[in-house]
Amino acid sequence: xxxxxxxxxxxxxxxxxxxxxxxxxxxxxxxxxxxxxxxxxxxxxxxxxxxxxxxxxxxxxxxxxxxxxxxxxxxxxxxxxxxxxxxxxxxxxxxxxxxxxxxxxxxxxxxxxxxxxxxxxxxxxxxxxxxxxxxxxxxxxxxxxxxxxxxxxxxxxxxxxxxxxxxxxxxxxxxxxxxxxxxxxxxxxxxxxxxxxxxxxxxxxx
Amino acid sequence: xxxxxxxxxxxxxxxxxxxxxxxxxxxxxxxxxxxxxxxxxxxxxxxxxxxxxxxxxxxxxxxxxxxxxxxxxxxxxxxxxxxxxxxxxxxxxxxxxxxxxxxxxxxxxxxxxxxxxxxxxxxxxxxxxxxxxxxxxxxxxxxxxxxxxxxxxxxxxxxxxxxxxxxxxxxxxxxxxxxxxxxxxxxxxxxxxxxxxxxxxxxxxx
Numbered sequence: 001x002x003x004x005x006x007x008x009x010x011x012x013x014x015x016x017x018x019x020x021x022x023x024x025x026x027x028x029x030x031x032x033x034x035x036x037x038x039x040x041x042x043x044x045x046x047x048x049x050x051x052x053x054x055x056x057x058x059x060x061x062x063x064x065x066x067x068x069x070x071x072x073x074x075x076x077x078x079x080x081x082x083x084x085x086x087x088x089x090x091x092x093x094x095x096x097x098x099x100x101x102x103x104x105x106x107x108x109x110x111x112x113x114x115x116x117x118x119x120x121x122x123x124x125x126x127x128x129x130x131x132x133x134x135x136x137x138x139x140x141x142x143x144x145x146x147x148x149x150x151x152x153x154x155x156x157x158x159x160x161x162x163x164x165x166x167x168x169x170x171x172x173x174x175x176x177x178x179x180x181x182x183x184x185x186x187x188x189x190x191x192x193x194x195x196x197x198x199x200x201x202x203x204x205x206x
Numbered sequence: 207x208x209x210x211x212x213x214x215x216x217x218x219x220x221x222x223x224x225x226x227x228x229x230x231x232x233x234x235x236x237x238x239x240x241x242x243x244x245x246x247x248x249x250x251x252x253x254x255x256x257x258x259x260x261x262x263x264x265x266x267x268x269x270x271x272x273x274x275x276x277x278x279x280x281x282x283x284x285x286x287x288x289x290x291x292x293x294x295x296x297x298x299x300x301x302x303x304x305x306x307x308x309x310x311x312x313x314x315x316x317x318x319x320x321x322x323x324x325x326x327x328x329x330x331x332x333x334x335x336x337x338x339x340x341x342x343x344x345x346x347x348x349x350x351x352x353x354x355x356x357x358x359x360x361x362x363x364x365x366x367x368x369x370x371x372x373x374x375x376x377x378x379x380x381x382x383x384x385x386x387x388x389x390x391x392x393x394x395x396x397x398x399x400x401x402x403x404x405x406x407x408x409x410x411x412x
Contacts, residue, residue: 001350001370005319043394044394076286076287080283113213162249164246166216169209172282189249192396
């Protein structure tokens with residue numbers, strides 16, 4: 001079996017293939033970097049059509065990263081997929097509370113999802129300026145509510161929950177808010193997609 | 207905003223929607239559970255067409271889980287997505303070596319991917335009977351080679367690397383081996399898909 005073994009070649013070739021297959025579907029440079037990384041992580045070209053980036057969202061996200069903000073993720077999977085070395089170089093921190101035993105206890109008592117209770121706690125952290133939601137619509141609904149109530153004004157919401165119950169609706173709510181966001185319309189998204197978006201931003205800054 | 211907040215209801219409703227939209231496309235019970243969980247995690251119905259499960263693979267995987275085997279994953283993302291409580295109940299362990307500093311050093315010296323060196327180490331562990339590859343074609347190529355050389359005979363290979371360089375080819379190699387496997391033909395797959403397959407097996411056993 002002969003195959004490419006150099007990871008840099010693999011990534012370079014992958015992005016060339018993606019650009020080629022996108023054909024006449026082109027994007028502004030930075031938007032393109034994000035969307036191509038989403039396709040790279042899913043092999044799903046539909047992301048070229050369903051990704052929506054609000055005006056100024058990339059600048060706002062990059063500025064928060066440059067300030068060394070904290071990033072909250074709704075799943076340990078998204079957290080695991082985000083490049084830790086790049087984060088460290090920017091003095092950014094990342095955390096996820098969904099597995100916190102306190103959160104689990106409180107969620108059970110209140111009949112809420114752990115994602116909602118975790119989001120409640122994260123939204124109170126002043127340094128947390130980027131919210132990355134790749135899984136739980138309930139977390140995104142919750143965040144929208146905090147935005148409405150003026151309790152939180154994120155620098156960027158990467159809101160790409162996946163699924164059949166609430167995912168689409170939660171993203172429809174997000175795009176109605178006056179907040180910098182990157183999202184995917186409809187059902188698709190997920191933890192790997194969320195991580196890909198954040199990594200694309202991190203690599204722009206390095 | 208009104209939305210379903212009970213996580214059990216969310217999952218139940220999701221699987222009902224998936225079953226409904228699959229329509230006349232039906233599967234044997236256990237295959238169906240796996241495929242529907244893959245769709246659940248991606249919102250991508252193409253998985254109904256591209257998923258290939260070798261004869262006896264589910265039985266072989268379940269038997270290894272019942273024995274309390276170790277599971278190797280090629281990424282921390284897949285590891286993060288697999289249900290730890292379910293694993294613990296079955297006395298199974300899970301690990302990933304791709305971030306191991308020794309592995310990184312050796313990969314650099316030998317001009318290989320970290321995934322390949324990590325796979326080399328994992329294949330030597332006798333207790334490791336299930337290999338979960340959601341990201342790195344190089345890891346799957348490597349494993350195929352060990353199978354050919356009789357160095358490793360896994361109880362199950364969950365081989366679903368995603369991407370544009372080597373992913374399809376590595377899976378084509380896998381299905382030519384006489385080894386129990388679950389795979390996705392073509393480019394699609396990924397860490398979330400890999401985790402979904404393992405979780406579906408774990409939930410069958412509980």
